[in-house]
Amino acid sequence: xxxxxxxxxxxxxxxxxxxxxxxxxxxxxxxxxxxxxxxxxxxxxxxxxxxxxxxxxxxxxxxxxxxxxxxxxxxxxxxxxxxxxxxxxxxxxxxxxxxxxxxxxxxxxxxxxxxxxxxxxxxxxxxxxxxxxxxxxxxxxxxxxxxxxxxxxxxxxxxxxxxxxxxxxxxxxxxxxxxxxxxxxxxxxxxxxxxxxxxxxxxxxxxxxxxxxxxxxxxxxxxxxxxxxxxxxxxxxxxxxxxxxxxxxxxxxxxxxxxxxxxxxxxxxxxxxxxxxxxxxxxxxxxxxxxxxxxxxxxxxxxxxxxxxxxxxxxxxxxxxxxxxxxxxxxxxxxxxxxxxxxxxxxxxxxxxxxxxxxxxxxxxxxxxxxxxxxxxxxxxxxxxxxxxxxxxxxxxxxxxxxxxxxxxxxxxxxxxxxxxxxxxxxxxxxxxxxxxxxxxxxxxxxxxxxxxxxxxxxxxxxxxxxxxxxxxxxxxxxxxxxxxxxxxxxxxxxxxxxxxxxxxxxxxxxxxxxxxxxxxxxxxxxxxxxxxxxxxxxxxxxxxxxxxxxxxxxxxxxxxxxxxxxxxxx
Numbered sequence: 001x002x003x004x005x006x007x008x009x010x011x012x013x014x015x016x017x018x019x020x021x022x023x024x025x026x027x028x029x030x031x032x033x034x035x036x037x038x039x040x041x042x043x044x045x046x047x048x049x050x051x052x053x054x055x056x057x058x059x060x061x062x063x064x065x066x067x068x069x070x071x072x073x074x075x076x077x078x079x080x081x082x083x084x085x086x087x088x089x090x091x092x093x094x095x096x097x098x099x100x101x102x103x104x105x106x107x108x109x110x111x112x113x114x115x116x117x118x119x120x121x122x123x124x125x126x127x128x129x130x131x132x133x134x135x136x137x138x139x140x141x142x143x144x145x146x147x148x149x150x151x152x153x154x155x156x157x158x159x160x161x162x163x164x165x166x167x168x169x170x171x172x173x174x175x176x177x178x179x180x181x182x183x184x185x186x187x188x189x190x191x192x193x194x195x196x197x198x199x200x201x202x203x204x205x206x207x208x209x210x211x212x213x214x215x216x217x218x219x220x221x222x223x224x225x226x227x228x229x230x231x232x233x234x235x236x237x238x239x240x241x242x243x244x245x246x247x248x249x250x251x252x253x254x255x256x257x258x259x260x261x262x263x264x265x266x267x268x269x270x271x272x273x274x275x276x277x278x279x280x281x282x283x284x285x286x287x288x289x290x291x292x293x294x295x296x297x298x299x300x301x302x303x304x305x306x307x308x309x310x311x312x313x314x315x316x317x318x319x320x321x322x323x324x325x326x327x328x329x330x331x332x333x334x335x336x337x338x339x340x341x342x343x344x345x346x347x348x349x350x351x352x353x354x355x356x357x358x359x360x361x362x363x364x365x366x367x368x369x370x371x372x373x374x375x376x377x378x379x380x381x382x383x384x385x386x387x388x389x390x391x392x393x394x395x396x397x398x399x400x401x402x403x404x405x406x407x408x409x410x411x412x413x414x415x416x417x418x419x420x421x422x423x424x425x426x427x428x429x430x431x432x433x434x435x436x437x438x439x440x441x442x443x444x445x446x447x448x449x450x451x452x453x454x455x456x457x458x459x460x461x462x463x464x465x466x467x468x469x470x471x472x473x474x475x476x477x478x479x480x481x482x483x484x485x486x487x488x489x490x491x492x493x494x495x496x497x498x499x500x501x502x503x504x505x506x507x508x509x510x511x512x513x514x515x516x517x518x519x520x521x522x523x524x525x526x527x528x529x530x531x532x533x534x535x536x537x538x539x540x541x542x543x544x545x546x547x548x549x550x551x552x553x554x555x556x557x558x559x560x561x562x563x564x565x566x567x568x569x570x571x
Contacts, residue, residue, distance in 0.1 A: 013068035014259035040089035045323040047086040058086020070139045097491045098207045098479040112458035118156045121147045123334035127164035129194045132387040141427045143334035144253045145510040148562040165260030173217025176201040190239035295348040334364040362507045367438035395422035424565040432514040460521040461556045461567045474546045481544040
């Protein structure tokens with residue numbers, strides 16, 4: 001590939017200019033497309049990376065590298081220029097871009113594959129007996145898109161939904177049901193009714209503090225296997241999963257493994273015993289803690305003074321289970337920023353146990369979805385926006401637009417199209433944002449169908465696909481006929497697709513892919529408006545143009561697929 005070749009020559013230039021010591025060094029050779037063609041096609045920032053070590057200015061280093069590169073007589077390069085304060089700008093011969101496209105078309109070469117590696121991606125993780133709300137959206141769509149991206153790179157991906165199905169909160173729900181619950185109401189609308197009971201428990205708690213103890217006692221009974229409490233818990237779980245799966249189906253999200261905290265309860269006593277035996281855990285005021293001073297972290301509480309375990313204890317047991325059963329190369333926890341300390345402690349304990357030496361652990365943190373006053377939505381106070389309500393509203397808006405545009409379509413087709421457009425718009429509005437930023441929930445912005453949205457990408461795909469279908473047949477492809485500046489620009493963007501996928505995986509950042517697709521669509525639409533492909537009289541040029549459009553639609557389809565968004569041939 002052209003960029004790979006240029007990077008190889010840049011390293012050779014560094015060795016030639018500054019000595020053989022650079023032969024074994026892992027140089028940070030970034031080579032990015034330029035935004036302005038006056039500065040060439042690609043720009044390298046290697047001079048900045050070398051400046052500190054060589055103890056010279058970036059611009060002087062750039063000039064020396066330029067001299068070395070020119071001595072190699074690289075056939076793909078038209079010229080090289082330096083620019084203040086230290087950039088190396090490469091002007092590439094258009095024939096080189098044409099050749100790259102030909103190779104891509106003939107081989108249909110996918111992005112570079114990482115073979116025989118396993119990654120577990122832990123995402124979504126809703127709590128049973130509570131509805132999925134807008135706060136669950138980010139983990140679900142970011143996790144699913146990363147799973148798709150890693151799968152495209154050849155990883156064996158294990159999609160894991162780690163349910164919140166254990167802890168004192170379930171004692172509170174059981175207590176609330178026993179105090180105020182109506183079986184018929186629960187049967188009619190289980191999740192909404194249970195959420196109402198949970199909220200009522202916390203409202204009553206303000207006037208009756210003894211309810212806190214009652215909730216704890218009900219959970220202890222559940223922990224000890226009380227038949228009545230376990231029956232209620234299983235019922236709550238069954239109804240919750242039914243609702244979750246309905247929403248996941250609309251969002252086009254699937255999981256390989258669905259396990260909750262309760263699945264690891266049986267491992268907790270042996271784990272605690274082992275931690276004590278290895279003198280990693282120690283008693284403190286009747287509780288059991290793991291000191292983490294060497295990591296500059298507060299001690300981790302793994303067992304309360306009443307012998308109750310915590311979320312961290314169960315997460316540690318789940319981690320050990322995953323490690324032993326699947327031997328993953330990576331485990332990605334797609335969980336919000338607010339759990340940062342939890343995962344720092346978990347990873348530190350994994351280090352103390354010498355468990356993760358062959359497994360990379362990453363907390364893929366993301367910002368919150370906040371209300372208009374920039375406050376977190378709270379389930380217990382009734383301040384939640386249900387994810388299903390958001391989906392229904394956005395699908396309803398999609399259907400309104402589709403009915404206006406295609407009144408002749410059968411209702412079944414309109415509904416299916418509306419779900420694809422609506423779910424895609426909701427997911428893309430999240431995925432195009434940088435994941436660590438907080439997002440203020442705004443109905444108007446969330447439901448905006450104009451501008452930089454998935455609908456724009458879906459429409460571009462459909463628009464280009466229509467041209468290809470009208471052409472009916474594409475004959476032999478001769479890349480030399482793609483010589484219009486807009487065509488060369490499109491080829492450059494297409495060639496960036498594999499690198500974009502790799503960077504999205506490396507940085508755990510789907511927004512890089514989302515924004516790449518928007519940029520590609522912008523260029524494709526500019527081309528569509530400027531160059532009338534179907535009216536081209538030269539058959540060879542027309543065929544080349546159709547191949548270019550076909551490759552663009554393939555990239556759009558694959559890119560949207562990696563983001564978990566379906567394409568449509570007609571909108």
